[in-house]
Amino acid sequence: MTPLCYKALSLTGTLPRFVYAILLWSVMAAAASAHASLNTTEPRDGSVVSTAPRVIALTFSEPVSPTSLKLTRPDRSTVTLKNFALKDRTVEITPPDLSDGSYLLSWRVVSEDGHPIGGSVVFSIGRPNADAGRTVVDIDWPVRTGLWIGKVALYVGLFFGVGGAFAVHWFANGSGKALRQVLATLGIGFAGALLSAGFQGLDAVGEPVSQLFAPAVWKAGMTTSFGPTVIFAIAALALAGLALASGRGKDARWISISALITAAFALCLSGHASAADPQLLMRPAVFLHVATIAIWAGALLPLLAEFRKGGEAAGAALHRFSVFIPWAVLVLAVAGCVLAVVQVRTPAGLITTAYGIVFLVKLGLLVLLFALAAINRWKLTSRSEKGEPAAIRQLTRSVAAETVILLLIFAVAATWRFTPPPRTLIAEVQRTAVVHLETSKAVADVRITPDRAGEVGISAVIAKSDRSPLDPQEVTVVLSNPGAEIEPIRRRAEKGRDGWTVPDIVLPISGRWRLRLDVIISDFEITRMEGEIEIAP
Amino acid sequence: MLKKITTTAAILVVGSTAALAHVTLETKEAPLGSTYKAVLRVPHGCEGKPTNTVRIQIPEGFYGVKPQPKAGWTLGKVKGTYAKVYDNHGSPVTEGVKEVVWSGGNLGDDEYEEFVLRGTIAADLKAGEMLYFPVIQECPEGLKERWIEVPAAGQKASDLELPAPGVKLLQKAGN
Numbered sequence: 001m002t003p004l005c006y007k008a009l010s011l012t013g014t015l016p017r018f019v020y021a022i023l024l025w026s027v028m029a030a031a032a033s034a035h036a037s038l039n040t041t042e043p044r045d046g047s048v049v050s051t052a053p054r055v056i057a058l059t060f061s062e063p064v065s066p067t068s069l070k071l072t073r074p075d076r077s078t079v080t081l082k083n084f085a086l087k088d089r090t091v092e093i094t095p096p097d098l099s100d101g102s103y104l105l106s107w108r109v110v111s112e113d114g115h116p117i118g119g120s121v122v123f124s125i126g127r128p129n130a131d132a133g134r135t136v137v138d139i140d141w142p143v144r145t146g147l148w149i150g151k152v153a154l155y156v157g158l159f160f161g162v163g164g165a166f167a168v169h170w171f172a173n174g175s176g177k178a179l180r181q182v183l184a185t186l187g188i189g190f191a192g193a194l195l196s197a198g199f200q201g202l203d204a205v206g207e208p209v210s211q212l213f214a215p216a217v218w219k220a221g222m223t224t225s226f227g228p229t230v231i232f233a234i235a236a237l238a239l240a241g242l243a244l245a246s247g248r249g250k251d252a253r254w255i256s257i258s259a260l261i262t263a264a265f266a267l268c269l270s271g272h273a274s275a276a277d278p279q280l281l282m283r284p285a286v287f288l289h290v291a292t293i294a295i296w297a298g299a300l301l302p303l304l305a306e307f308r309k310g311g312e313a314a315g316a317a318l319h320r321f322s323v324f325i326p327w328a329v330l331v332l333a334v335a336g337c338v339l340a341v342v343q344v345r346t347p348a349g350l351i352t353t354a355y356g357i358v359f360l361v362k363l364g365l366l367v368l369l370f371a372l373a374a375i376n377r378w379k380l381t382s383r384s385e386k387g388e389p390a391a392i393r394q395l396t397r398s399v400a401a402e403t404v405i406l407l408l409i410f411a412v413a414a415t416w417r418f419t420p421p422p423r424t425l426i427a428e429v430q431r432t433a434v435v436h437l438e439t440s441k442a443v444a445d446v447r448i449t450p451d452r453a454g455e456v457g458i459s460a461v462i463a464k465s466d467r468s469p470l471d472p473q474e475v476t477v478v479l480s481n482p483g484a485e486i487e488p489i490r491r492r493a494e495k496g497r498d499g500w501t502v503p504d505i506v507l508p509i510s511g512r513w514r515l516r517l518d519v520i521i522s523d524f525e526i527t528r529m530e531g532e533i534e535i536a537p
Numbered sequence: 538m539l540k541k542i543t544t545t546a547a548i549l550v551v552g553s554t555a556a557l558a559h560v561t562l563e564t565k566e567a568p569l570g571s572t573y574k575a576v577l578r579v580p581h582g583c584e585g586k587p588t589n590t591v592r593i594q595i596p597e598g599f600y601g602v603k604p605q606p607k608a609g610w611t612l613g614k615v616k617g618t619y620a621k622v623y624d625n626h627g628s629p630v631t632e633g634v635k636e637v638v639w640s641g642g643n644l645g646d647d648e649y650e651e652f653v654l655r656g657t658i659a660a661d662l663k664a665g666e667m668l669y670f671p672v673i674q675e676c677p678e679g680l681k682e683r684w685i686e687v688p689a690a691g692q693k694a695s696d697l698e699l700p701a702p703g704v705k706l707l708q709k710a711g712n
Binding site: 037038059062111474520523525 | 558584585594646671673681683686
């Protein structure tokens with residue numbers, strides 16, 4: 001126990017550097033901004049029209065030719081519009097038959113001077129459909145299955161693989177007996193991470209499995225909150241592989257613990273639990289939960305391998321594991337309870353929601369798992385350490401069973417991806433996304449209510465950098481979704497008593513949106529404040 | 538497909554030239570310490586509406602400014618104190634025009650016009666840097682086109698949506 005703590009402490013110097021390096025990878029290149037000169041549109045941007053327009057007309061300040069015209073329909077599907085005519089400075093688009101609901105036309109054109117410019121026009125037929133998307137959307141089972149398999153495989157890689165590399169170095173003294181098994185799980189995890197990114201993209205843009213290899217789909221997948229998870233998960237798997245390849249010794253131990261921390265970090269970057277408030281409690285809880293599961297689950301394969309191949313090392317490894325694991329399980333359980341309480345909120349939520357039922361199934365499996373673990377710990381461990389063949393036989397069987405149960409738990413937990421937690425169902429009506437923006441000239445707190453696709457309201461409180469009052473002349477809200485290839489939607493904000501507001505703007509799809517406030521501070525002074533927000537489905 | 542290729546080719550060929558849709562200065566370079574005639578070119582109105590007012594902010598370091606009156610437009614000069622004292626043939630200059638306003642005109646969206654002013658570029662500015670003249674076009678219904686963005690460090694003028702017209706400062710002539 002003591003040497004372990006000591007090692008962990010001495011790591012604090014190298015670890016930040018590690019995390020920093022990984023962070024650098026994930027920095028994405030900023031897209032060049034466009035020079036917009038759209039004069040008018042028909043239907044007008046943000047309008048509600050009673051009948052479907054026969055023609056959508058975009059009039060520019062000079063002649064242009066379109067390079068991309070994409071229409072996002074009320075069911076969030078996207079169609080590329082090819083049927084258009086150029087009339088002087090006007091692009092006249094003949095859309096397919098349009099039913100009632102909200103539409104977003106994302107346009108990109110190139111003007112005579114060679115500048116590509118882009119933007120979006122949102123209009124609604126009949127009435128804005130805040131909810132049409134959620135009722136109309138069919139469940140795409142192949143995509144769902146792919147997402148689930150990817151997630152389970154990712155869990156196998158992160159828990160058995162990364163945890164395995166940790167166990168090999170911290171419990172089994174760098175033994176190579178479980179090398180093949182652990183490497184195999186890392187491979188599964190790697191495949192799972194890649195698969196998840198693709199299917200996440202399909203889910204984000206609502207495309208069928210046949211579009212899995214389209215670059216836009218992967219781009220969309222990586223721009224959801226799951227993108228950083230994939231990057232960090234792959235980094236964790238790679239680090240674990242590196243730890244296995246580094247043989248015995250201090251370096252390998254350090255690398256294996258970096259892998260574990262990276263894995264835990266990866267999973268606390270996305271998911272229902274990480275998204276819940278209070279963030280300062282939830283994210284660390286997810287981190288600890290994941291890290292301790294990996295320590296437990298990861299030890300099983302190496303322990304099995306040790307006992308299969310026999311020798312005294314097996315007893316020593318088991319001893320080290322059994323001394324440390326109660327503490328890990330304590331942290332695991334406490335973190336798990338915190339997550340459950342915040343997510344489920346009320347006891348009734350356990351039986352009335354899909355999320356709660358998944359939780360109960362997982363809980364049932366956990367009880368089984370703890371029963372097995374208790375038998376191992378109090379009945380078999382000390383006898384196995386002494387090398388009693390009967391006890392060892394029973395122990396290996398029981399550890400194998402534990403492994404299977406863990407796998408089942410991963411499979412169950414992966415279905416949470418598809419069930420909104422009761423917390424969100426309770427709060428769904430008025431959940432607000434909040435983002436803080438900052439430049440050298442100003443700060444802004446922007447609230448988007450509700451934080452899900454459909455019709456939303458935006459409000460912004462703007463102040464000078466030193467928090468003293470700022471009274472801008474104009475504020476424009478610009479929203480775009482580069483991942484889903486949605487060009488900027490612009491809305492002039494209105495000045496109200498509590499700041500600047502855009503009362504109704506339709507965000508047709510969920511995912512990570514780029515938000516920008518263009519603030520005219522004084523006649524000749526502008527500041528553009530940028531940030532990102534996650535819009536729920 | 539052919540359209541796509543030609544469009545792409547068009548972007549590649551002319552993509553590097555300055556956008557014609559912006560308000561720009563005719564003379565793009567001027568030596569330090571020289572008299573500079575700023576010819577402001579206004580190519581269009583605001584979202585299809587005519588321009589009624591053109592305002593130009595005079596940057597610090599451009600002094601002794603005299604705008605050229607324009608038929609059909611009312612000329613306004615906003616005067617103020619300079620941040621520094623400038624030298625006008627031996628006599629110190631501490632204040633002058635800080636903003637020029639041409640108002641009351643009616644420049645159609647499909648018309649082109651030039652606005653002219655003259656002044657001296659301070660000799661102690663840095664050669665190689667840009668001197669920016671932020672401009673605002675005002676149109677009916679409160680519409681405005683602002684050309685007021687100055688590139689931050691590491692940014693190019695072409696990255697900006699609303700670039701302010703600017704002039705590149707050259708070494709002092711005769712040095």
